[in-house]
Amino acid sequence: MSDIDTLKQGLNLHFAQVRFKQIAQIEGYFGSLEQAMVASGSAWQQAQILTPKQFEKWLDADKPKRIDEAIEWAQQSGQGIVTWQDSAYPPLLKQIADPPLLLYVRGDIQLLSQPQLAMVGSRNASKTGRLIASDFAQYLASVGLVVTSGLASGIDKAAHEGALNALKADANQSSGTTIAVVATGLDRVYPATNRDLARQIAETGAMVSEYPLGVKPMAYHFPQRNRIISGLSLGTLVVEAALKSGSLITARTALEQDREVFAVPGSIHNPQVKGCHQLIRQGAKLVESGEDILEELSAILQSQLKVSAKKPSVNQEPALSDNALMAYLDFEPIGLDELVSLTGWSVAQLQSELLMLELRGELEALSAGRWRRLR
Numbered sequence: 371m372s373d374i375d376t377l378k379q380g381l382n383l384h385f386a387q388v389r390f391k392q393i394a395q396i397e398g399y400f401g402s403l404e405q406a407m408v409a410s411g412s413a414w415q416q417a418q419i420l421t422p423k424q425f426e427k428w429l430d431a432d433k434p435k436r437i438d439e440a441i442e443w444a445q446q447s448g449q450g451i452v453t454w455q456d457s458a459y460p461p462l463l464k465q466i467a468d469p470p471l472l473l474y475v476r477g478d479i480q481l482l483s484q485p486q487l488a489m490v491g492s493r494n495a496s497k498t499g500r501l502i503a504s505d506f507a508q509y510l511a512s513v514g515l516v517v518t519s520g521l522a523s524g525i526d527k528a529a530h531e532g533a534l535n536a537l538k539a540d541a542n543q544s545s546g547t548t549i550a551v552v553a554t555g556l557d558r559v560y561p562a563t564n565r566d567l568a569r570q571i572a573e574t575g576a577m578v579s580e581y582p583l584g585v586k587p588m589a590y591h592f593p594q595r596n597r598i599i600s601g602l603s604l605g606t607l608v609v610e611a612a613l614k615s616g617s618l619i620t621a622r623t624a625l626e627q628d629r630e631v632f633a634v635p636g637s638i639h640n641p642q643v644k645g646c647h648q649l650i651r652q653g654a655k656l657v658e659s660g661e662d663i664l665e666e667l668s669a670i671l672q673s674q675l676k677v678s679a680k681k682p683s684v685n686q687e688p689a690l691s692d693n694a695l696m697a698y699l700d701f702e703p704i705g706l707d708e709l710v711s712l713t714g715w716s717v718a719q720l721q722s723e724l725l726m727l728e729l730r731g732e733l734e735a736l737s738a739g740r741w742r743r744l745r
Contacts, residue, residue, distance in 0.1 A: 376453065380471055382437065383471055385430070385433050386428040387427055388420070391468070392419055444474075449476050451474055452479060458482065460482040460483045462602060463602050466597060467627075475576055475577070479576065481516055485604060485671060486517070486518045487603055489525065489529035489609065490529075490606060490611075492612060493526075495528070496642055501528075501710075502634055503532060503609045509661075513664070515671075518549040519551075521552050534571070552595065553592045554585050554586060557583045603624070604667055605632060606620055606631050607634070607657070610634070613644045631654040632663055632666070635647065695723050695724075699733055703740040706720060709741075
């Protein structure tokens with residue numbers, strides 16, 4: 371069977387919204403997918419494998435036209451459709467309970483099978499949260515991990531941008547990059563303000579969706595696509611999330627998929643990190659740097675990345691104790707970005723030390739990522 375025939379077969383099932391777990395039933399009843407494709411409507415009805423809604427879509431008169439349009443889209447440069455039968459289908463994703471039958475891809479399809487870390491968090495992230503996400507993503511991408519997120523505002527956007535910064539800083543263009551898994555068709559960008567970012571990701575990484583072209587953003591699509599973000603990845607890092615954040619859904623699906631979950635702690639007075647603290651209480655790994663993540667994933671990554679994940683080089687920043695850090699703090703508020711400039715530390719390392727000082731009553735966290743000493 372030709373590649374086009376295999377793709378048509380996959381699209382036929384895809385447009386009828388057939389689930390992965392139904393494939394074995396279809397093959398068992400009809401003998402093969404090839405025979406199922408040519409079976410009559412009455413034979414399908416008699417099989418009672420499809421739900422009434424799926425059966426209606428299977429018989430949809432517009433389906434052949436939609437299949438042709440999808441194939442035409444996939445044949446354009448830099449675009450493709452990967453079905454569960456293709457060798458390019460990411461093996462980790464196939465292991466989850468409900469993998470998508472196919473993925474629309476704009477960009478580098480081979481990236482889907484590269485080692486990935488999912489990064490998620492609040493859409494309404496603080497400046498501190500965005501800096502932390504960008505810092506983690508840039509480091510992880512610089513050592514060869516692909517950073518996977520959902521192209522939302524806030525933490526997602528910062529993660530994508532951090533990974534792209536690592537690629538820009540690498541003269542050999544050999545760093546990991548970023549994948550955006552979206553909840554719309556790939557012919558549209560949501561939110562529209564991320565249109566330029568989406569273009570950059572497609573040029574150097576990959577845009578991915580299980581939804582057909584033309585599909586608009588719908589609320590119920592976002593939790594559904596989260597299983598793909600975590601399913602593609604070795605682990606999921608939650609940077610900043612409130613107790614009712616959608617990011618906790620991604621963390622939960624990661625746990626269900628037997629993947630690692632990491633969380634960045636923050637101020638106990640910040641409601642935007644209470645979801646992270648809840649995850650940590652429930653067993654997520656508390657991380658303060660990208661090296662912490664590499665250490666946890668060392669058994670998988672030590673032969674694949676550019677650093678020895680077996681013995682990570684923690685504290686690459688200039689040596690500076692929390693007592694010395696107090697020299698940079700005054701009773702007047704100071705921003706985290708200014709502290710980064712003054713100390714030479716990474717955002718993640720500073721955030722950790724500032725949190726320790728806050729817990730000791732030495733300083734207090736203010737709004738907009740600012741701090742001031744109390745004594």
